[in-house]
Amino acid sequence: MHDAQDTRPTSSNPYMSDWLSSMQTTAHDSALLPPHHGDCLGCGPANQHGHHLRARRHGDGVVAAHVFDGRHVGAPGIAHGGAVATVLDDLFGFALYVVGELAVTRKLEVEYLAPVLLQTEYTLHAEMLSRNGRKLRLRARVEDQNGQVVATADALFIVVGPAHFTSRAPVIQARR
């Protein structure tokens, strides 16, 4: 059963009002988008194990410059595939600010076209391709400094209502 239509007050989730107001402050191209929250594995500045992803609005999508480091190593010198998937999933989370919907990942498919090297800057792009009811199809790509695409991701996100997050609020608050 889904909760996309649930518009009950959001005060029991400390991040909800920030997310909702962020959707309204991302109108400008190149605007730096706020992290999902301080501890977010993808973008939270307080998460020592996180990726600290920083994304900007770019047209109807988002763009980020990103460097994987030694914490994300898989094969020597190469980023772990799970780390790349994490960053791509989080980039989609930034694209939601532009789309203007609360949504969560239902399906994430990553193609690893070439090794993603550590200590190397990549440019990441993401945008929504289509929407059908609650189903959002999004696509992302990772480009090296020569413009070669080294990874792509296709995702299905499902729009949810605030209750999807508020019902887990005690877990979130326990970490604060």
Ligand SMILES: CCCCCCCCCCCCCC(=O)SCCNC(=O)CCNC(=O)[C@H](O)C(C)(C)COP(=O)(O)OP(=O)(O)OC[C@H]1O[C@@H](n2cnc3c(N)ncnc32)[C@H](O)[C@@H]1OP(=O)(O)O
């Ligand atoms: C701007 C805001 C930003 C902040 C946002 C938070 C960011 C947080 C940080 C971001 C971090 C990064 C992001 C993260 O890490 S998000 C965290 C990881 N994701 C999750 O935790 C989600 C866990 N899953 C669920 O909670 C439920 O499964 C949800 C809520 C997603 C759907 O359960 P629900 O019971 O509600 O829906 P449904 O099962 O009826 O399905 C709905 C529709 O979808 C269709 N369907 C399903 N599967 C497939 C498929 N494989 N191919 C094609 N279609 C498929 C299905 O047929 C149906 O279609 P229709 O019958 O309606 O036509």
